[in-house]
Amino acid sequence: MDSIEKKRIKIKFVDFWGHWNENDNFIVNCLKKYYDVEISNKPDYVFFSTFNGLFEHMEFADCVKIFYTQENLCPDFNYADYAMGYEMMSYGDRYLWYPNFLVEERYKNSWDLMKVKHVNNEGLVNRKFCSFVVSNGMADSIRNDMFIKLSLYKKVDSGGRYKNNIGLPNGVDDKVGFAKQYKFSLCFENSSHPGYVTEKIVEAFAAKTVPIYWGDPCISNIFNPKAFINVGEFATIDDAIEEIKKIDSDDERYYEMLNEPALQGNTLTWEGKHKELELFFLNIFDQDLNKAIRRNRVCWGRIYEERYSAMKKAYILLNYNIVSAVYSFWTFLIQD
Secondary structure (H helix, E strand, C coil), X not given: CCCCCCEEEEEEEECCCCCCCCCCCHHHHHHCCCEEEEECCCCCXXXXXXXXXXXXXXXXXXXXXXXXXXXXXXXXXXXXXEEEECCCCCECECEEECCHHHCHHHHHXXXXXXXXXXXXXXXXXXXXEEEECCCCCCCCHHHHHHHHHHHCCCCEEECCCCCCCCCCCCCCCCHHHHHCCEEEEEEECCCCCCCCCCHHHHHHHHCCCEEEEECCXXXXXXXXXXXXXXXXXXXXXXXXXXXXXXXXXXXXXXXXXXXXXXECCCCCCHXXXXXXXXXXXXXXXXXXXXXXXXXXXXXXXXXXXXXXHHHHHHHHHHHHHHHHHHHHHHHHHCCC
């Protein structure tokens, strides 16, 4: 029996981070199950993110545009037809809540370890106190405040590039392996917003630690509140630290938390969320191309896009002029 020929789709990735592999990523790998995927410089569909700073996606105004972010940013559907991100919202078939810890290539192993974190935990109370792995120092000040204040109680070993105090300025290579040495993991997001929950708490659970978490105020809708310390539920950092001290000094309470499953019932499953992703893409790419463009491209919709494009060009020109001025000043200084 002849196989059914797959629909050919031409896509492009722009404004993604530097190590993004356009030929091998969770988006392409999902699409290849159903379509003949071509990475093209003349695409019909453009996936764009928030990096690069050049707003390259604005050069593809006539394409279907799909926004994807791993940051705490709300999509703007005035220039995106569809979006995937952290915002907890409903926007018909144009939006999918898709946290980064569900990206198969990076976090499947951590997810699997998290699912069994509550079994075979004998002897784990005899570990060092607390780990902390962060590279970004520009987060909400509460993260740094907690690190400093908790370190006054016992040393918090910082294995990331930020606040590194273990002699590895470039940070540890294996975050989960590093965290396994500790009873607790300090896992604060860089900001707090409903739905914005990253891999930090998943990796902490995968290491069989008790996470000390701050970030998503709705975190307990997904993860079992009996299995972690939610700093956001305390009036002050000091109140949270007092609770941490009590658990640290009470082996029975510590094991009770360690032996709790990580997830809150079956509210989120790996298989279920990946099926949602497939259906989200099928809805986009099975449509007629013209019908798949959902943003307003007439009257004020087009004006909005054109103004944004003009802002982009001004931004690039400004940066070019600044760099040119700095370079000119530098060459003047080094002249004999």
